[in-house]
Amino acid sequence: MIGYHSVPVIFDAWSKGLTTLDPREALEAMIQSATQDAEGLRFYKWPAPISLEEARARDAEPNLRRVASVERRHVQSMGTMVNGYERTLAGNTMRYHSPVPAARSALISRTESEPQPIEWETAAVPERTESKVSFLWLAGMDANGDGRRFELYVNGERWFRFDGPEVRDRSFTARGPGGATLTFRATHIDQHNDLFGFMALSVPASAVQEGEPLQLSLQGEAAGTRDWYMTFEHPIESHVTIDNVHAHVEEEGQIRQLVSLDIEHYGAPTEATVLIARGRPVETRLVFGSNHLLLPVLPVDRTTSTAVAVDRADGPTLEAELRLRPVRPYRYIPADWEPESVSKTLEYAYDDWCIARMAEALGDAYDAELFYERATYYQSLFDRWAGFMRGRLADGEWKEPFSPTAASHRQDEYTEGNAWQYSWYVPHDVRGLIELMGDREAFVAKLDELFEMSSDMEGTAPPDISGMIGQYAHGNEPSHHIAYLYAYAGVPWKTQERVRQIIETLYDIRPDGLPGNEDCGQMSAWYILSAMGFYPVNPAEGIYVIGTPHYERVAIDIGDGREFSIEAPGVSAENKYIQSATLNGRPLDRCYITHEEIVAGGTLAFTMGAAPNRDWATAESAAPPSMTPA
Template sequence: MNRLILIVNAFFAFIILSCSQAPIPEDFSAYVDPYIGSDYHGHVFVGANVPFGAVQLGPNNAQETWDWCSGYHYSDSLLIGFAHTHLSGTGIGDLGDLLFMPVSDDFNYEQSSNEPYPWSALYTHDDEQVSPGYYAINISKYDVQAELTATERVGFHRYNFNASGNSKLIIDLAYGTGWDALTQADLQQEGDNSISGFRYSKGWAADQKVYFHSVFSKEIKGLKILRQNDKGINTVEIEFEGNGELLVKTAISPVSADGAKNNLNAELAQWDFDATKAQARTKWNTELGKIKIGNTDPSTKTTFYTALYHTMIAPSLFDDVNGDYRGADGKNYTDPGYDTYTTFSLWDTYRAAHPLLTLVQPNRVNDMVNTMLAIYDQQGKLPVWHLHGNETNTMVGNHAIPVIVDAYLKGFTGFDTEKAFEAVKSTMLMDERGLNFIKEKGYIPADSTVESVAMALEYAIDDWCVAAMAKKLGKTEDFELFAKRAKYYENYFNKETGFMRGRIADDSWRTPFNPVHSEHRADDFCEGNAWQYTWLVPHDINGLIGLFESETAFAEKLDELFTTEETLNEGASSDISGLIGMYAHGNEPGHHIPYMYAFAGQQWKTAEKVNFIMNEMYTDQPDGLCGNEDCGQMSAWYVLSSMGFYPVNAANGVYVFGSPLFESATIELPGNKTFQIKAKNLNKTNIYIDSVTLNGEPYGKSYITHADIVKGGVLEFTMAAEANKEFGQATDSRPKSGYE
């Protein structure tokens, strides 16, 4: 009897223990391959960081040409060290601050001091390991195993020196990726095992400043200055007694070396590298797990989660743990009560990357908007392309405006609404960068301003956003002004050719005109041509349709875009890539175009085009991006499109249906809610939407609103191999341009 009681008790104890154990969380990081986009023109960052972290710690090559904008390219095989800041996917290089390179005792600088990086070492990809929050490489030349991980503001290095003799570490302050040139630097030893310093540089960011503090797990045996000039200390060699393990913790700050020291003490007081690596992976898993996809092949899962990973490298934090940051006016500011961000690639990211953040990173949206409003206060206008406290004025348009207006229209309230409207309105009423012509003539003369057509079309989008915000705020006079200006795109449409084209100061069309190749020394377009820019009216597609002879003519012209056999000339921009006919998926101005068919009642054509792009232009290989990643925009297009929808107008909260790629996708929402997307009968041939239900009820629209998504619920597509041309065909089922 006693034995039976023991067995029964043991059984129930096992049941209770089994029920009480939490399920093992899914390791989403295992699906990420950071090499994707590191080849061809992807320009992605490869290395160790945490989501939206200030530190991007990774390997650097010696090349400084266009495809090395991130400091690293998959085709390369020469390591020069590990820098603590990087850009991801941009078309201009900068950052690359604080280059560290471990070398063995037999390294002798004097023997090769005439070389730019005499400590460089060859490697192969077999020597590397890379995953979210972690990078490792075996540097065979020096017999050093190097490992990297990070917190938000601290880079953590673990070096194992296996060669005999002492250990050495080269720290180069002169190096900067691509365009970045040193203007002033300093490095000083503090105590037995730490250093502090700064690096000032001029490049894309004309006045960049980064301060740092490093602590070593061993005492410093010797510190030798290798290079020094009128800019200060450029390069040093630090020596440590013996070989074996050396740990290095380096914190950065935009404000001061003391700020960096405080960041290190707050974020990484301990010396446990493996625990920090695990913590970084946990942070990635938390953010990646905000979208869960099911029932797909491993290759597609890798492509998806790597894309989602790439949307969380930028914007990046630009403040200390106490909130202090460096403003756009070069002054240091104390904690404003929110996190400050930088690396705003707004010409790219306003289109889909920022709308994606409103779904999966709503806790960061207010902070990013507040950062932009602070920049407005400090420099007198909203950011254009902001980088480490600097306005670069890169690309056309003022696209902080759609980001701010999108947040406002979606109900975000963590910022001053009236201040936000003042900022968007006054930015668009300036006289710089062609806006004076917008106010005077309603168009920008091509003989006065380079990229005039692209510039004016982007401004029309911004004007629509100001009008939409004005309307909701009840500012009738402002609404009427900016709604009128939002229509100025019509001044560029030439009905005779069916293209947007430049016009000169006397109001005549610029000639000669070729929609593929510019015949003018000063091009009217920005990284594109008339084929791509004719469709850059995402805010008023119904109005654009009206400029054609008929809805049918509009759709036929769209067809021609994807099927034309015209080719680019040899001198065409490398950004015009990922071509299908003249549609260029490798650059951002066209990302909404495949979804425009839905506005003409032909959603099934959108499904065809989107499905093809997802399967042909995105892969799980190093060359798996067909153009620059551009701080998350290229990947955000895929993340949203693969779930079945895309925000054509980036600020009106409407997502147009395409062709879902997964049988299920679940978005985590605030308040323990979820929005689940299901695709019934989905396979590689069933790419068309036959019908839709929302929360079990028939749903005939070819779009869904942000308001419906954030309520939570279930959206179910029924897929078919043949197009149901009736779906989304009725006028009241189509997405529409307009104001609430």
């Protein structure tokens, strides 16, 4: 099987004349890759029955593994447990993984040069307590930093100082005034060897007031580093949640669908019986914190209400209800079931278009129709009200909260980007994207806003998001085609402006003259192509969208004695606008050229000027082709 993202490369090479591959074998490999079960693609098809053990293996949290548990003796030593997070008062937040599936939003403090505090409030102290009261919350800590110091304030007074732990230090206790203690106990470690678990602030009952919460504030030292601490915005309360699963399992010769249960149990480890409608009772042992179960139930052919009860030997029964949905294919990757769901859905739509084109060229009408349909799946993630591609849940609702400037590395719906950067990734159907956004005028206004707004982002944006002009991030590949999209909307002169702006502000001849991650040479490739005067928005289409040339003459040696030259007499930083163009001496009033025109040899000549020609190549017919017809 080939990698799914190699599909456009294979089709592009074959369509441009590569003869060393068998096209039908290549198409078969491409289709096999597109119908695999990995990376969210399983949601596009009816799931084949698997064993319950295989379903559980697929369902495992990829980023975290358990390394310890909170034992009965730990629970008993806390006295009266109180929810240590009730509401946020102030501070920066981000989305991140945690040992509790429902806990994905966290307050974060870093040991930066000007560290920002995080502040939150606990639940109120109950009326009757034991001699000790412990406020408990879910926390994460950087275990790969420099061991920088953090300080915790209680009701405005500094009570504790503690250092960031090393990975081998999975628990610690700091001592405060009047016998107060602050204990961190790690239960999980992630793929970066950072620690996640529970923080307990324990105080004598005489030190707190019944009916009143505590106000907590935490701040890292001013060290100019990125060491971090997180308090997750998630109350510590025992409850159960139930959700649908996109899977069929075979049990005793019968097909069942699955539901997932997340049981949060905040007490000593205990035995429990899980009772679920349409399923069998299950005996299990609950550990402190999150307990995740997959349970088979009788399948449904329409949405049906079902209920679950968790009868704990030590504690009240926990109950929840679910609208059990039939297992069916989706036209998008659900954000609650797969990370980076928006990026994957959009990129897969382009891959599917490439398969459709190759199938069509080989006379395979069935697969061409199937994959042309899948190439439209990007439409399922466009929120017309918000104006962005955004995460959608399995039940069809939009994922909340949503901010188009939020970006967290591999933790949300976007891969190394945000909604502003990814909402333009429909290279095979830009005209269809224009229609989603309203019309050409609305599309251009949105592009202008992208380039002109603040570059500030929320969350822990990865370093790949660099080379910023507004929210345009030239330092990472998903943005590289965006400046050329103006040409699809009848304003190619705006493409000319933006391309020149990017070249002049983000490239230099110094050692640090590239604006981001060079990867396989993409930063340089963008410059070379754009400096010649064009760029392949959809590489597999064999179309190059015209931008603005940077040099007076560039010649491409085609081979066999042929040459293709690009000429722009008088071009400069001021004379960046195309006034007119000719191809081999004939007027060219479209804003693209084809691969065939380049390899045939000849001359693309531009007349340049200091003011935009708002009439050149602006007609609908002058725009590059898209899957959606004009």
